Amino acid sequence: MSTLLIKGCTAILTGNRETPRSTGTDIRVADGRIAAIGTLTPNADERVIDARDCVAYPGWVNTHHHLFQSLLKGEPQGLNQSLSAWLASTPYRFRGAFDAETFRLAARIGLVELVRSGCTTVADHHYLYWPGMPFDGAAILFEEAQALGVRFVLCRGGATQTRGLESALPTALRPERFDDWMQDVERLAGQFHQPQADAMRRVVMAPTTTLHSTTAQELRESARLARALGLRLHSHLSETVDYLDASRAKFGMTPLQFCAEQDWIGDDVWFAHLVKLQPEEIALLGASGSGIAHCPQSNARLGSGIADIVALEQAGVKISIGVDGAASNEAADMQSETHAAWQLQRARKGMLARPRYDGGTFEGGGDAATIEDVIRWGTSGGAAVLGLDTGELRPGMPADIALYQLDDPRYFGLHDVAIGPVACGGRATLKALLCQGKVIVENDVIAGLDLRELGAQAAEAVKRLQQRAG
Numbered sequence: 326m327s328t329l330l331i332k333g334c335t336a337i338l339t340g341n342r343e344t345p346r347s348t349g350t351d352i353r354v355a356d357g358r359i360a361a362i363g364t365l366t367p368n369a370d371e372r373v374i375d376a377r378d379c380v381a382y383p384g385w386v387n388t389h390h391h392l393f394q395s396l397l398k399g400e401p402q403g404l405n406q407s408l409s410a411w412l413a414s415t416p417y418r419f420r421g422a423f424d425a426e427t428f429r430l431a432a433r434i435g436l437v438e439l440v441r442s443g444c445t446t447v448a449d450h451h452y453l454y455w456p457g458m459p460f461d462g463a464a465i466l467f468e469e470a471q472a473l474g475v476r477f478v479l480c481r482g483g484a485t486q487t488r489g490l491e492s493a494l495p496t497a498l499r500p501e502r503f504d505d506w507m508q509d510v511e512r513l514a515g516q517f518h519q520p521q522a523d524a525m526r527r528v529v530m531a532p533t534t535t536l537h538s539t540t541a542q543e544l545r546e547s548a549r550l551a552r553a554l555g556l557r558l559h560s561h562l563s564e565t566v567d568y569l570d571a572s573r574a575k576f577g578m579t580p581l582q583f584c585a586e587q588d589w590i591g592d593d594v595w596f597a598h599l600v601k602l603q604p605e606e607i608a609l610l611g612a613s614g615s616g617i618a619h620c621p622q623s624n625a626r627l628g629s630g631i632a633d634i635v636a637l638e639q640a641g642v643k644i645s646i647g648v649d650g651a652a653s654n655e656a657a658d659m660q661s662e663t664h665a666a667w668q669l670q671r672a673r674k675g676m677l678a679r680p681r682y683d684g685g686t687f688e689g690g691g692d693a694a695t696i697e698d699v700i701r702w703g704t705s706g707g708a709a710v711l712g713l714d715t716g717e718l719r720p721g722m723p724a725d726i727a728l729y730q731l732d733d734p735r736y737f738g739l740h741d742v743a744i745g746p747v748a749c750g751g752r753a754t755l756k757a758l759l760c761q762g763k764v765i766v767e768n769d770v771i772a773g774l775d776l777r778e779l780g781a782q783a784a785e786a787v788k789r790l791q792q793r794a795g
């Protein structure tokens with residue numbers, strides 16, 4: 326059996342809550358898994374990666390994305406809009422402009438961005454579906470992820486409702502029939518879903534939003550089918566205060582109460598955003614063991630707010646990080662996202678500080694989240710949400726390992742280099758990135774990928790999309 330030794334790390338951050346830093350400097354990988362961590366001597370014929378001046382993290386787990394949006398960054402009509410207006414201006418306006426070729430290119434760009442930030446697991450909320458869809462986006466996504474060697478979780482989105490947009494819709498906005506959609510989920514589960522804890526491919530039931538995409542009965546039926554197939558459940562929820570208002574007006578209850586009534590809550594469910602919640606919704610989420618994909622950059626870019634991750638975690642909610650689509654996050658990589666999560670939880674808590682004369686008891690939010698907290702959310706937290714046994718650096722775990730070489734001046738002068746990849750922002754050089762023990766990035770290079778060519782293709786595709794969307 327061939328083994329690989331990562332030798333001489335300056336620091337190893339584990340993603341584990343109780344032991345967030347390892348005392349070891351070396352990691353041995355055998356048969357796709359971490360065989361040992363400690364001070365290790367190279368075996369004869371063992372491949373050694375020199376990790377001096379490097380910091381090891383678990384590979385990031387991104388739990389919410391829309392990869393097709395990777396060609397819609399900074400789209401001018403939506404750039405200065407809040408959620409609803411932005412949805413209409415950008416992602417929905419461009420939906421029908423995608424063909425198989427542009428969709429594949431968008432997926433590739435988004436996945437490459439993520440991989441270059443040290444991400445090894447990607448959950449994509451793919452909702453580009455309409456009757457007579459001319460290409461199979463799911464197959465393209467799985468192919469592109471496989472080509473890069475990362476784990477891929479397809480969250481099969483969709484809708485049977487038009488949210489008040491009536492029948493004179495462009496083809497690409499027409500909703501699906503519920504039965505067709507569920508049959509497709511069954512097909513995808515049969516074709517791609519791997520139940521094992523170290524799966525490379527998963528399928529998830531994922532209506533685009535639980536409040537607006539289906540009828541209540543269909544929502545309940547989707548949960549039943551998902552659980553019968555052994556699939557998890559995912560959706561957008563409470564991204565802005567509009568969700569609360571709409572849910573009260575439509576159903577006479579909070580969004581989380583509505584989800585609970587349709588069995589759309591539990592330890593196999595996670596929601597993106599959860600920015601605007603009532604205290605009783607936080608308690609309900611925590612008691613049910615549900616999870617969140619926290620998307621701080623998208624929430625900031627769209628002016629939606631900052632989710633109260635500290636309160637959610639205290640309530641028992643599983644915390645993970647998602648970059649969300651690049652049409653509302655022009656830095657859709659996991660280093661940028663975790664950097665933002667770290668800073669924005671502190672800013673959020675600080676916003677609540679009141680002058681002492683007014684009865685306040687703290688002066689700021691500097692203790693709201695540590696770097697170790699944020700690493701845990703972005704690694705083992707994500708794995709817990711997805712039901713995967715990854716996201717931690719300890720013996721026995723799948724070897725998903727990011728090795729950052731902190732050779733940029735932004736890291737020079739750090740008293741604790743271990744925090745650099747998150748605390749300093751920006752992208753660090755990847756000495757190596759491993760997924761399931763396989764080296765997928767080496768010396769900052771993805772083998773066979775021409776980044777200059779990818780950039781040229783992107784520029785052409787942006788022009789094409791603009792022409793088609795009009």
Ligand SMILES: [Zn+2]
Nearest residue numbers: 561597649650
């Ligand atoms: Zn989203």
